[in-house]
Amino acid sequence: MPFVLDASVAVVWHLEDEDSEYSERMLVRLNTEGALTPSIWPMELANVLLVAERRGRLLREKVTAALNLSLSLPVSVQSVTTEALFTSILDLARNEGLSVYDATYLDLAMRESLPLATLDNDLRAAASRVGVALAE
Numbered sequence: 001m002p003f004v005l006d007a008s009v010a011v012v013w014h015l016e017d018e019d020s021e022y023s024e025r026m027l028v029r030l031n032t033e034g035a036l037t038p039s040i041w042p043m044e045l046a047n048v049l050l051v052a053e054r055r056g057r058l059l060r061e062k063v064t065a066a067l068n069l070s071l072s073l074p075v076s077v078q079s080v081t082t083e084a085l086f087t088s089i090l091d092l093a094r095n096e097g098l099s100v101y102d103a104t105y106l107d108l109a110m111r112e113s114l115p116l117a118t119l120d121n122d123l124r125a126a127a128s129r130v131g132v133a134l135a136e
Helices: 007-012 021-033 041-054 060-072 082-096 100-112 121-130
Strands: 003-005 035-038 075-078
Touching: 003 007, 003 021, 003 100, 007 021, 007 041, 035 041, 035 100, 041 060, 041 075, 082 100, 082 121, 100 121
Parallel strands: 003 035, 035 075
Antiparallel strands: none
16 A cells, blocks of 8 residues: 655655664555655755755765655655645644644645655654654
């Protein structure tokens, strides 16, 4: 079954100085089951990798390679409408104490009845509170 993929999981795949068994399990699962992400995911991924480049954690060539690899992954990027962002997602962020960015992932998992893959502890806790399973 596919799952909703948070950027926190995907970023670890590209940072050599970070390691996560969970992220590695999700990569294996991604390659067999596929994942959905809200349209914010590519922007978050690119931004985190750019910041890593600016801080000397990644070379420009590694960032380019990571983003090209991400294009080949079985990830279906789902659009987020402005109306949903300004209403239901904003309300979810307020109610669960999340950023709007994190609430987009939780909203997608709720709407699609899919488990959520994330390393973010606040997002994991919010998922639990609203009845969204965590991808394992």
